[in-house]
């Protein structure tokens with residue numbers, strides 16, 4: 657889907673955001689292969705998406721696992737070249753900015769923030 661529904665079907669308890677610092681290399685450990693937990697970063701906020709299942713190895717959204725995915729999410733892209741550009745929003749249209757903001761709301765409502773990407 658492309659973020660049509662923002663509200664989780666089942667109410668989700670969201671913990672206060674944590675500010676633990678992660679490098680992109682540390683984030684990459686949380687890909688569901690090297691770790692049981694799966695994290696996805698959007699604009700440097702790191703969400704624990706483990707309970708989704710959609711990011712598990714072999715599943716549709718595994719490409720986002722352990723990665724900063726802002727660019728690809730706003731572009732509704734599952735292309736590796738977009739995912740690997742991380743939070744580079746160069747060339748983004750107004751619509752893509754809106755789509756990204758929709759994803760931020762989607763993730764905020766479902767997943768705990770476990771840290772921040774720091775360089």
Ligand code: HEM
Pocket residue numbers: 657658661705708709710717728729730731732733734
């Ligand atoms: C044929 C095209 C697609 C179909 C049929 C589809 C279908 C779905 C469905 C049914 C969900 C679950 C919705 C929910 O839990 O509320 C979902 C979630 C999602 N979709 Fe898609 N999708 C498509 C394309 C895409 C594309 C191109 C992207 C790239 C950004 C994308 C990214 C996501 C993400 C990030 C989630 C949230 C997964 C989660 O956190 O559990 N989807 N999609």
